[in-house]
Amino acid sequence: MTLLPHLPQLLHEAAVRHGVPGAVIAVGAGDELAEAATGVLNRRTGVEATTDSVFQVGSVTKLWTASLVMQLVGDGLVDLDAPVRRYLPEFGVIDAAATEAVTVRHLLSHTGGFDGDLFEDTGRGDDALIRLVAFIRANATQVHRPGELFSYCNAGYCVLGALVAALRGGTWESVVTERLIGPLGATHTALFAEEAMLFRAAVGHVPDPDGGPQRVVARWQMPRSNAPAGSTLCAAPRELVRLGRMFLADGVAEGGTRVLPAGTFAAMRAPQVAPPRLGERPPIGWGLGFMLFDWDGVPVVGHDGSTPGQTTCFRIVPDRGVVVAVTVNGDAAGAFLDDVLTAVFAEVAGIRVPQRPRPPAEPVPFVPDGYAGSFSGPLVTYEVAVAGGGLDITLIPKGFAAEQGEKPTTVRYVPLGGDRFVSAEPVDGVHPVLAFLDNGRYLYNTRAVPRVAG
Incomplete structure (x- = not known):
């Protein structure tokens, strides 16, 4: 029996319902792969979305960067609980005590405690990342003590990318190509615009200020300085399924190459911190790179990603051998993903995806003091x-x-x-x-x- 034979119709109907310009999905269940595409990659050009189209995967990139760090751990080159400055002396934040205290584990689990959204454009050169590290050192304010609280931190993953580049002796791009993209056998990925243009590449779409159809974003790619956190990597959803299957195979790629040391996937999804709960749908915990979910009593892991006008959702169900990757190039992606994921997870994994919170039917009393x-x-x-x-x-x-x-x-x-x-x-x-x-x-x-x- 073919896996998800109605997937193209499901994807198309959800895209029409929510006004999404284009989307692609890949679902791996055991050895089977189902793919579908709908809409266009660019409303200006009308180029059709296909299953091998590449989309910006945003912060799903963090799992690639975390994997590179875990390779270093496996090689005995990094201790997760050692200060970052042991491996990257250039690292620092404004707070001198935090500079010495922040560990590799803190950065992987978003508990470093410093400003996380420092999207400084430091140019296109190979020094873009280390120049961002210098910017962080002079501009990152400490919001809370290291290890005290989960607070999502893009800047921390940029630091991890610089650490990887320093210890491997290259750029983050060269290391991710040599140690992940190549061994995985991934053929539809891109790290730079000049690579993406060799494929059918999606562009982001955002709301039109005058209320018309969604318009193409003004800038296609975010700064190279934030690449390890998710600003540049493009991939077809099938390549994310390839990544997920490597995790499920305990670090071995489909071609038989060992990419990660045995036991790494288990270590990466071990809970490190519990974020404040915002509902049943969001993560109940965070591992070493992975978001951790409890959906319908079943462990699910993954990551979400977004760049201006593009959104990616990546999920793995370890106990059921299922990997799902969905990419969207338009606004209202959340509602679109809800429709698609609810149907797909019910069929291939037997999981009820929790509903997102909604306004209560009856007003909930609250004391207004202390919020303003x-x-x-x-x-x-x-x-x-x-x-x-x-x-x-x-x-x-x-x-x-x-x-x-x-x-x-x-x-x-x-x-x-x-x-x-x-x-x-x-x-x-x-x-x-x-x-x-x-x-x-x-x-x-x-x-x-x-x-x-x-």
Whole structure:
């Protein structure tokens, strides 16, 4: 029996329903592979999406970088609990004590505690990454003590990429090509624009400010300096399935090459930290690179990724031999993914994907004291005001986000209980959830954004 024979129809109908320009999915179950594509890669050109099209996979790249670090651990070149500066003396943050205390494990598990969204463009040269490390040293503020709290940190993975490059004697790109892309036998990947143009490459689409159809993003690729965190890697979904099957085979690629030491996948999905809970759908824990989920009582691991106008979802069900990779090049990706993943996981893995939180049917009482104020990080300031039985939160883009043309927006959030709030209206097709931690010291939305006023 053919695996998921209705997959093309499922993908197409979901894309039409949610106005997605184009999408591709690959599903591996045992030795079988099902693929489907729908829509176009670029609304300007009308080029059709195909199953071998490459999309920007965003932060799914972090699993590639984490794998490179785990190779170093396997070779006896890195101790996860040693300070990062032992291997990369150039590393540092503004806080001198944190500079000496941050370990490799902290960076892999997003518990380093410093500003994570430092998207400084340091050029296209081979020194782009080490120049970003210097920028981090002079600009990264310590938000909390190392190891104290989970707070998603792109900058930490850039540091890990620089560590890998330094210990292997190359660039991050050369090391990922030599030690992952090549041994995996991956043929449809790209790290630079000049490589991506050799394939059918997707471009991102974002909402039109005048309410028209989604428009092509102004800038196709993010800075090379953030490559190890997810700014440049492109891949066809089938290549992510290839990566997932290597993990399921305990580090051995489909061609028989050992890519990771035996036991590495188990180590990478061992819980390192429990993020604050925002609902049943988000991760219940974080490993050494992997998001950890409990969906319908079944362990699921993976990672999500996004670049301007593109989104990737990558999941592995270790106990059932299933790998799923979906890539989308448009807005409302969350609602689209909900439809697709719910159907696919039910059929190939027998799993009910938890529903995302929604506004409660009846208002949840809350005491408004202590919420209002300003919370600020490198990419956004949140102005929080109490209003209408909930909170009005205004997002003011900064830095790289402002440069990308993002505009201030105000969203009404209503209480869910326990210092958690959910948007009253959908944002990009879903209802985002945030929380306030440590008596209102942080606004938390996978990042711990510190209070700066109020």
